Amino acid sequence: MDEINEVLRKAPLFEALDEEDTAALRSSVNEVRLGRGQTLFNEGDEGDRLYVILSGKVKLTRTAVDGRENLLGVLGPSEMFGELSLFDPRPRTASAVAVTDSVLAGLGHDDLRPFLSSRPQVGLQLLKSLAARLRRTNDVMADLVFTDVPGRVAKALLELADKFGKEGDDGLHVHHDLTQEELAQLVGASRETVNKALAEFALRGWLRIEAKAVVLLDVERMRRRAR
Amino acid sequence: MDEINEVLRKAPLFEALDEEDTAALRSSVNEVRLGRGQTLFNEGDEGDRLYVILSGKVKLTRTAVDGRENLLGVLGPSEMFGELSLFDPRPRTASAVAVTDSVLAGLGHDDLRPFLSSRPQVGLQLLKSLAARLRRTNDVMADLVFTDVPGRVAKALLELADKFGKEGDDGLHVHHDLTQEELAQLVGASRETVNKALAEFALRGWLRIEAKAVVLLDVERMRRRAR
DNA sequence: TCAACAGTGTGACGTATATCGCAACCGAGT
């Protein structure tokens, strides 16, 4: 239980809250458990709940009319998603699917309202996080236009490393839990080209490929390749 | 003067304000006049001011290391920009350049703070508008991955039509004031391909090309081509 | 133990689009 408080407090959204507030929040939160591959909500669903990841990983995906998919991102513990429907009440524009077994805290507009009025920091924090997200999304967009697929793959891996990387004595282990297909959807390319890019990196000794993970061996060169 | 109040009040950000508030706002606002091609701020500049366009058009651009550019968007009267630095105090991540002679209202964090605390609606409106922007940006990103250049051009024209279009008896006049080069940067393609796409549309009789404008003759077909 | 299947690795081929090159046009000065 305490760990849940811990993770919740680490979430940027709630870092302004004190002990007492967090306790109040806990009571209005509902916990959701998802198994790997299970979907929390689908594009087009109604829903105004915001979720904070307590443990596990969740991917946000969009599906084109012809069925092709596109990953908006992969989120880990203490990250949140679903806020958009909270302030702009429309159907969800992305689906949320667990990439690993996950536990989430969900809370609705009504649960959040008291905090928004009594703790202005919460609102500001929300604005700040949306602003940061918007910046990041604009970056990714620029990459789609200017950077080739290997470059985007490198960038994506480095970002995943920031989030999920664990330093080991043989390199930086990034257990992203994504298939190459998903990785491809994340960078907006075909599975095959991503595979070839990875193979090329491995050949050069910049990384080692493992099942749903990579070990970065030469972060510096990856970084240079990325831009 | 009254028209300025008018435009300000039309801005989503301030639509919750009454007569009195708007007057108060007016006093803390500073007016900026820009000539065509003049830049308001550059990527990397410090600055925490938000701008509302009173008249004219402004483009937001990003420049890659090699000098290539990318338009994030073109904004018209009553639209705002620059809010990101307001809540996430970092250097600007885009440059703002006037596409036509323009008049802007600028206000800083300090000018806005009183409204944020006394009128919770303003904060919510801001959240809502950021949420909407984020959605839109995600849409554009998906298009970059899934839609070919002619499709993206069609989409961009339809969007510009929504913003700047004027119904005439010979079609829907969209005076976007962009060169084909800028249009290309907006859709993330080369000037030449955009030119060819436009020529193709014109050949089919879907539109007529004019100087820094197009006249949409068959919106329905354009819409179909866009998706 | 084997079948079935999801995921991975890699080559051959086609194509959309960038890049290059140049000609025509147009509006704004001088």
Place this chain on the structure above:
DNA sequence: ACTCGGTTGCGATATACGTCACACTGTTGA
């Protein structure tokens, strides 16, 4: 009236990447 920089139009060529095809591996589970 005439240049001249900024546009536009459009063909020729190069290439990165998607698509297709198939073989290989590992894992699950009957």
